Amino acid sequence: MSEVPYFVSHEEALSILRQHPLPLRTEILELDNLYNRVLAEDLQSTVDDPRFDNSAMDGFAFRYEDSIKPPTILSIKQTLQAGTDKHPTYIDTGQATRIMTGAPIPDGANAVLPIERCTISDDGTEVTLHEIGKKHFIRKQGENLKNGQTALTKGTLLTPSSIGLCATMGHASVKVFSKATIGILPTGDELQLPGEKLSDNSIYESNSFGLASLVKMNGHNPIRYNSVSDSIDVLRQKLDIAASECDFILTSGGVSMGEWDLVRKLMEEEGDIKFWRVKIRPGSPPLFGYWKGTPLFGLPGNPASSHVVFRMLVAPYLRASASGGGVKEKRVRVQLAEPFKTSPTDLILRRIVIDTSGENLVAYSTGYQGSGNLNSLVLADGLTLLEPGHTGEKGTWCDALLL
Ligand code: AMP
Ligand code: MG
Numbered sequence: 001m002s003e004v005p006y007f008v009s010h011e012e013a014l015s016i017l018r019q020h021p022l023p024l025r026t027e028i029l030e031l032d033n034l035y036n037r038v039l040a041e042d043l044q045s046t047v048d049d050p051r052f053d054n055s056a057m058d059g060f061a062f063r064y065e066d067s068i069k070p071p072t073i074l075s076i077k078q079t080l081q082a083g084t085d086k087h088p089t090y091i092d093t094g095q096a097t098r099i100m101t102g103a104p105i106p107d108g109a110n111a112v113l114p115i116e117r118c119t120i121s122d123d124g125t126e127v128t129l130h131e132i133g134k135k136h137f138i139r140k141q142g143e144n145l146k147n148g149q150t151a152l153t154k155g156t157l158l159t160p161s162s163i164g165l166c167a168t169m170g171h172a173s174v175k176v177f178s179k180a181t182i183g184i185l186p187t188g189d190e191l192q193l194p195g196e197k198l199s200d201n202s203i204y205e206s207n208s209f210g211l212a213s214l215v216k217m218n219g220h221n222p223i224r225y226n227s228v229s230d231s232i233d234v235l236r237q238k239l240d241i242a243a244s245e246c247d248f249i250l251t252s253g254g255v256s257m258g259e260w261d262l263v264r265k266l267m268e269e270e271g272d273i274k275f276w277r278v279k280i281r282p283g284s285p286p287l288f289g290y291w292k293g294t295p296l297f298g299l300p301g302n303p304a305s306s307h308v309v310f311r312m313l314v315a316p317y318l319r320a321s322a323s324g325g326g327v328k329e330k331r332v333r334v335q336l337a338e339p340f341k342t343s344p345t346d347l348i349l350r351r352i353v354i355d356t357s358g359e360n361l362v363a364y365s366t367g368y369q370g371s372g373n374l375n376s377l378v379l380a381d382g383l384t385l386l387e388p389g390h391t392g393e394k395g396t397w398c399d400a401l402l403l
Helices: 010-018 160-168 207-217 232-245 262-270 303-323 374-378
Strands: 006-008 026-030 059-062 072-080 095-099 111-114 118-120 126-129 150-152 173-177 181-186 221-224 248-252 272-278 287-291 294-299 331-336 351-355 362-365 382-385 397-402
Touching: 006 010, 010 272, 010 287, 010 303, 059 072, 059 126, 095 126, 150 160, 181 207, 181 232, 207 221, 207 248, 207 303, 232 248, 232 262, 232 287, 232 294, 248 303, 262 272, 262 287, 262 294, 294 303, 303 374, 303 382, 331 351, 331 382
Parallel strands: 006 272, 072 095, 181 221, 181 248, 248 294, 331 362
Antiparallel strands: 026 173, 059 095, 059 111, 072 126, 118 126, 272 287, 287 294, 331 397, 351 362, 351 382, 382 397
């Protein structure tokens, strides 16, 4: 083990992971199928957005200068609605166009007043403006996006708003990464499937279900295997099967220093470990390497730890493999409402509730932070990113990762 990076910082682990990206294939998908997929190209707009100056309100368009001493009476030249096939007629001084939201602003006009601040004469030929016209009710051509501008970058996880933007930009289909098949292999003699009658000293296996959901959340495809007993031969055989069926393997359990920590033992003897143990708490035991050419993360067995390690290492690994490092998770800055235990060497990832009721975002612990306590993770809005050496004193600030 001497040459394997051991007990590395979070940053060092991420840097090693970036040197071993997961190879990903690509495919072209139509807009209807993009939800939660990972974009595999930088996407440029094929149009200006808005395409032309248009009205943000139902009302009247006219020359601003005509409206500066309300009330102002203007003659109505034309009515324009969104998608009109009429050519907008030029607006001269003393004139107005009745206009609907999204309709093109006629040449000559440079302000809009919403209909509720106007009165139309009984014969419909004149409008009285009761206020000064508003220039900001004109949406200017290209103010959101210019033709050719890159608005979405490779590696972006496609959300409802970004899928809408693909359409706004004129793309009927886009290139995405094909879902990687990610095998999840829980290990431990004590594990039984939920629903089974538990034998003495057994517990329900939970990690594979949580991890499979995290894989889906990140736009990939999990294969969940039933748990493997603590036997080197069985483990070797199951890893071989997983390696033949999957692009990437996640194991849980068996990566610590104990006599029964067989994932670590087998990877040491027959695998290719790139790092083992990371200076994060919870979740210090993980290892990363290759099992016969297939990338493998050995995640800790404790349920809260395996989840946290996925968020801190596996998700960034998948994102970096897709984006080359450009796409990051969202963070917020929080103030500690109570003292948090910190470490001179480790990044501390406490499960927190974020109180948004005051001026600042304030972080409270979700309570007992045992690494087996999944309930404290369910209650959490985020994880603190308390850097090594942070005092953790009440009232101090740190970044937090939103869950
Ligand atoms: P290990 O890392 O294998 O020593 O496991 C650490 C702790 O996590 C032990 O208490 C295990 O029983 C528990 N554990 C391991 N794997 C799982 C799992 N898949 N689901 C729930 N608990 C687990
Ligand atoms: Mg175990």
